[in-house]
Amino acid sequence: MAEPSLMLREQDLPLLVDLYELAMAQAYWRFGMDDDAVFSLFFRKLPEHRNFVLACGQQQVARVIESLRFTDEHIRRLEDLNRFESGFLDWLRQWRFTGSVRAVPEGTPLFPQEPLLEIRAPVAEAQMLESLVMNYVHLESTLASKAVRLVLAADGRPVVDFGMRRMHGLDAAWRGVRAYRVAGLSGTSNIQAGTDFGLPVKGTMAHSFVQACEDEMAAFRMYAELYPGTTLLVDTYDTRGAVRNIARWLKDNPDVDIGGIRLDSGDLGEEARDCRQILDEAGLDHIRIMASGGLDEYQIESLVAAGAPIDGFGVGTAIGVANDAPAIELAYKLTAYQGEPRMKKSTGKRSWPCPKQVFRRFGGDGRMQGDLIVEASEEGEGTPLLQPLMADGRLLRDAIAPLEDQVRYTREAVASLPDQQKQLALADQAYPVRLSESLEEKQAQALERIAQLQEWHYQDQD
Amino acid sequence: MAEPSLMLREQDLPLLVDLYELAMAQAYWRFGMDDDAVFSLFFRKLPEHRNFVLACGQQQVARVIESLRFTDEHIRRLEDLNRFESGFLDWLRQWRFTGSVRAVPEGTPLFPQEPLLEIRAPVAEAQMLESLVMNYVHLESTLASKAVRLVLAADGRPVVDFGMRRMHGLDAAWRGVRAYRVAGLSGTSNIQAGTDFGLPVKGTMAHSFVQACEDEMAAFRMYAELYPGTTLLVDTYDTRGAVRNIARWLKDNPDVDIGGIRLDSGDLGEEARDCRQILDEAGLDHIRIMASGGLDEYQIESLVAAGAPIDGFGVGTAIGVANDAPAIELAYKLTAYQGEPRMKKSTGKRSWPCPKQVFRRFGGDGRMQGDLIVEASEEGEGTPLLQPLMADGRLLRDAIAPLEDQVRYTREAVASLPDQQKQLALADQAYPVRLSESLEEKQAQALERIAQLQEWHYQDQD
Structure with missing residues (x-):
C-alpha cells in the first residue's frame, strides 16, 4: 500500500x-x-x-x-x-x-x-x-446550530471562535468557520478560514508568551509596543495582581495603548468585576474585558444575567465540537x-x-x-x-x-x-x-x- | 473576496x-x-x-x-x-x-x-x-479512544465503521478511519479512507434499495445474483416476515449464496434471536446476523452479555463523533x-x-x-x-x-x-x-x- x-x-x-x-x-x-x-x-x-x-x-x-x-x-x-x-x-x-x-x-x-x-x-x-x-x-x-445558541446567550456581545485546536480535523476547522459566520459569530482565531470566509481574524497572546518572558510586565510591554490596542492575557500567574500592575504602568505611561484584557480561568464573573473596578478606579474605563476558558452558552447566559462586566467572549471546545449535541x-x-x-x-x-x-x-x-x-x-x-x-x-x-x-x-x-x-x-x-x-x-x-x-x-x- | x-x-x-x-x-x-x-x-x-x-x-x-x-x-x-x-x-x-x-x-x-x-x-x-x-x-x-471502547464491548466480534455521514467534515471521515484501524475496528464503509489506510471496505444495501424495488424479495434476488455471499438488509418493512421469505426462497434455491442478514431497527437482541431461530430451523445456520442502528458501546456490551446471536456490529454516530466525549x-x-x-x-x-x-x-x-x-x-x-x-x-x-x-x-x-x-x-x-x-x-x-x-x-x- x-x-x-x-x-x-x-x-x-x-x-x-x-x-x-x-x-x-x-x-x-x-x-x-x-x-x-x-x-x-x-x-x-x-x-x-x-x-x-x-x-x-x-x-x-x-x-x-x-x-x-x-x-x-x-x-x-x-x-x-x-x-x-x-x-x-x-x-x-x-x-x-x-x-x-x-x-x-x-x-x-x-x-x-x-x-x-x-x-x-x-x-x-x-x-x-x-x-x-x-x-x-x-x-x-x-x-451553526450550536454557535447560534452562543450568539443568543451573549445577547449582543461579540462571540469569537477559538475552537480550531479541538475541532474534528482540518475540514471542520475550515468549513466550521463558514457555519459560525452564518450563525452570527463576530470573529475567529483561524487565519485561513477567517480570510476565506470573511470572518474577522482575532487573537493576541497565549500564556506561553508570558511564561517564556517569565516577567509578565515585560511581556505586556513588548505587546503594547508591537500591537497598539492589543488585548493582554492577565491570568498566567495572578489575575488581580497583573491588572493592578497594568493600571500603575498606564498611569505612568498614558501614551501606551491597551485595548483590553482577557480572563481565561477562575470565576470569570467575580474576576471581571474585580478587574473592572481596578481599571475604573485608575480611569481606564475604555479598557474592555474579554472572557474565555471552557465557556458554553449556559455559562455565558449566567454571566450576562448576573451583569458581569464582560464585553466579549472567546469560545473554543463548546462550539468546536458542539459538545452537547455533536x-x-x-x-x-x-x-x-x-x-x-x-x-x-x-x-x-x-x-x-x-x-x-x-x-x-x-x-x-x-x-x-x-x-x-x-x-x-x-x-x-x-x-x-x-x-x-x-x-x-x-x-x-x-x-x-x-x-x-x-x-x-x-x-x-x-x-x-x-x-x-x-x-x-x-x-x-x-x-x-x-x-x-x-x-x-x-x-x-x-x-x-x-x-x-x-x-x-x-x-x-x- | x-x-x-x-x-x-x-x-x-x-x-x-x-x-x-x-x-x-x-x-x-x-x-x-x-x-x-x-x-x-x-x-x-x-x-x-x-x-x-x-x-x-x-x-x-x-x-x-x-x-x-x-x-x-x-x-x-x-x-x-x-x-x-x-x-x-x-x-x-x-x-x-x-x-x-x-x-x-x-x-x-x-x-x-x-x-x-x-x-x-x-x-x-x-x-x-x-x-x-x-x-x-x-x-x-x-x-481512537472511542472506537477502542466499542472493540472492547464487542469482545472479539467484528465492529465496522458506518460513520462517515455524521463525522465532522471530510478530514474527520478520512483520518478517522486511520484512527479506527489503529483502535482495532474490522472494517469501514468509506471507500477512499479504507483503501488509503488499509481497513477492509464493507457494505451492501440501504433501505432505499428495497424501497425503490418495493418488492423486497425482488431486491434480495438482484443482490444475490450480483453479489454472492451478500448481506441482506431485512428490516425495511417487517423483519421476521423478510427472514421467513428468505428461508423459503433458499429452501427452493439451494444454490443461492447469502452470507448474512442485517438488522437495523427495533429490539436488536430480540430480533436477532427470532431471526436466528427462523434461519436455524431452515438449516441456514451458516447465515450470519449483523446488527446496526444507533449502537454504542453500552448497547453492544448488553447484547453480548445477554448472549444475543449477533455476529458483528455496524456503528455510525457513536464512534463518528465520539458522542459521549467529543x-x-x-x-x-x-x-x-x-x-x-x-x-x-x-x-x-x-x-x-x-x-x-x-x-x-x-x-x-x-x-x-x-x-x-x-x-x-x-x-x-x-x-x-x-x-x-x-x-x-x-x-x-x-x-x-x-x-x-x-x-x-x-x-x-x-x-x-x-x-x-x-x-x-x-x-x-x-x-x-x-x-x-x-x-x-x-x-x-x-x-x-x-x-x-x-x-x-x-x-x-x-
Whole structure:
C-alpha cells in the first residue's frame, strides 16, 4: 500500500462514498432501474435540549456535487475491490450529476420531518451522493446550530471562535468557520478560514508568551509596543495582581495603548468585576474585558444575567465540537421512485413519502407562527422554504447568495423564532408543525401497498 | 473576496493557524527571543466516564510539520491583516521547522498529565505549531479512544465503521478511519479512507434499495445474483416476515449464496434471536446476523452479555463523533525556555514544568502496574514511553512504523491495561500515576521564582 497523501484532496471526493452506495448504483444500472428518484434530507427528532436546527452547508455541497467526476485512478481503485463490472465502471467514468436539488436557504431554523434538502435524479445518481451530502450538511448544520445558541446567550456581545485546536480535523476547522459566520459569530482565531470566509481574524497572546518572558510586565510591554490596542492575557500567574500592575504602568505611561484584557480561568464573573473596578478606579474605563476558558452558552447566559462586566467572549471546545449535541440525526431517505411515493416502516423509523414543500406562516409582528409540510405539488399558506439550488446537474448561480446576505437572512430568521424556541432551555411547547392531509393519505396508501406485496409473497411461496 | 476553493488544500495548511500564534512568533522574532523552548501536549483530566485516552495522530502530524512552508500567497494574505512587519514576513518565507519531536507510540493508553508529545524548537517555531498539532492529534486520539471502547464491548466480534455521514467534515471521515484501524475496528464503509489506510471496505444495501424495488424479495434476488455471499438488509418493512421469505426462497434455491442478514431497527437482541431461530430451523445456520442502528458501546456490551446471536456490529454516530466525549481537554503548554523550567499557575490550571519522560511498569503477567512521570533527563524503572519522532526538523524514518505494526502494538497495549481500566464503567481505582520528586521540586522552585518576580513589580512600581 502506497503512503496516502498528507491530506484528503479535491480529487479524492468521488471515492469518499460508502461502499453500499456504489453497490446499489451498480444494481440499479445492471437491472435497468434508471428512473428518477427523490431523496429527502431531514431529521426525525431534535437533539436533546434543542429547540431548532439551523440549516447550513447546502451551498457548499451543491458546488461539490457539480464538480464530481470519476477518473481512471478512481476506477482502478474500484476494480481492486473486485465487486464492480467493467460496464458499470464505464458508466461511472462518463458520469456526471444530471439531477436537480432544492433546499431551504442556509440559516433557516428547521424542525423534525422538515426537508432541509431534496435531490431528484436517476435513482443511482441520487443514491451515490448520500454520504457526501450528509457529511457536508451535517457538519455545518451541527456547528451553526450550536454557535447560534452562543450568539443568543451573549445577547449582543461579540462571540469569537477559538475552537480550531479541538475541532474534528482540518475540514471542520475550515468549513466550521463558514457555519459560525452564518450563525452570527463576530470573529475567529483561524487565519485561513477567517480570510476565506470573511470572518474577522482575532487573537493576541497565549500564556506561553508570558511564561517564556517569565516577567509578565515585560511581556505586556513588548505587546503594547508591537500591537497598539492589543488585548493582554492577565491570568498566567495572578489575575488581580497583573491588572493592578497594568493600571500603575498606564498611569505612568498614558501614551501606551491597551485595548483590553482577557480572563481565561477562575470565576470569570467575580474576576471581571474585580478587574473592572481596578481599571475604573485608575480611569481606564475604555479598557474592555474579554472572557474565555471552557465557556458554553449556559455559562455565558449566567454571566450576562448576573451583569458581569464582560464585553466579549472567546469560545473554543463548546462550539468546536458542539459538545452537547455533536450529532444531528440527519437521514437521507427515498421518498419517491418512478413518480410513486416510497417509504420504509422499520420500527421507530417510519418515514413520510413524497417530495415535499414546507410553508412557514409569519404573524403581523414578523414572528413565526407555524409550519405546514405538504406534497411538493400542493399549495400552502405562507413562505415556501425549499428553493431550487441545482437544475440539470448545474448550480443555479442566482441561488447562490454572497455570505453576507446569508448572515443577514439568518439573523432575521432567528429573530423571528417564537421566544420559547429562542431560549436555551427546552421549550415547554414544541413549535407547531403539521403535515397535510394529502401526505397522511399517501402514507396510508403506501403502507397498504407494502402490506399487500408482503402478503402476496407469503401466498406465492407457501 | 474571491470564492474559496472547494476544499481545504495541502497548500493551505501553513495558514491553518490561530492568529495569536503568529502574533507571538513575531514578538519573539522582534525581541530576539530565539532560544529553544519545550512544549508539552497532554490532558489535565480524563473525559467523564473514561478510564484512559488512546494516543493517535502523532505520525500524521509529524509528516505535516516536516512539509510546512510559507509561500508568497501566504505572505500576501498575512500582509492584508496589517499586523506583520516585512522583516518578520521575510523570516516566515524562509522558515522551515528545525526542531525535534518526541512522542509516545500511536495506540498507547495515556492518563492525566502524561505527555503525549513534546516539541523542542526555537520558541517561535514551537509556538506556531500549537493549533495544527492539537487539531491533528485531538481528532485521531478522540476517535481512537472511542472506537477502542466499542472493540472492547464487542469482545472479539467484528465492529465496522458506518460513520462517515455524521463525522465532522471530510478530514474527520478520512483520518478517522486511520484512527479506527489503529483502535482495532474490522472494517469501514468509506471507500477512499479504507483503501488509503488499509481497513477492509464493507457494505451492501440501504433501505432505499428495497424501497425503490418495493418488492423486497425482488431486491434480495438482484443482490444475490450480483453479489454472492451478500448481506441482506431485512428490516425495511417487517423483519421476521423478510427472514421467513428468505428461508423459503433458499429452501427452493439451494444454490443461492447469502452470507448474512442485517438488522437495523427495533429490539436488536430480540430480533436477532427470532431471526436466528427462523434461519436455524431452515438449516441456514451458516447465515450470519449483523446488527446496526444507533449502537454504542453500552448497547453492544448488553447484547453480548445477554448472549444475543449477533455476529458483528455496524456503528455510525457513536464512534463518528465520539458522542459521549467529543473533545479531550488536550493542552499544549510551554514547560521550559532557555533550559529553565516554565509553568503557569492560573486557577485550576496549574501545570508541571520541565521536559518529561513517562516510565511504565509491567508485571510478570504483562499487565500495567503504574506510571512514573519524570524529568526527561531522569532515569526510571520500566518502559520509557516517549520516543524520538523528528530531529533537526526531519521525520526519523525509523520511527514511522507500518500501520499494521501499530494495530498490533495497540492490541497488546490495550490487553495490558488493568481490568478496571478495560471496563466501560468508570474505574473505582484510578490507574496509578506518580510524579518524581525532582518534578515536584522544580514546580515549587518555579512557583517561588514567579512569586518573587511579581513582588518585585509591586515594589518597583509603588
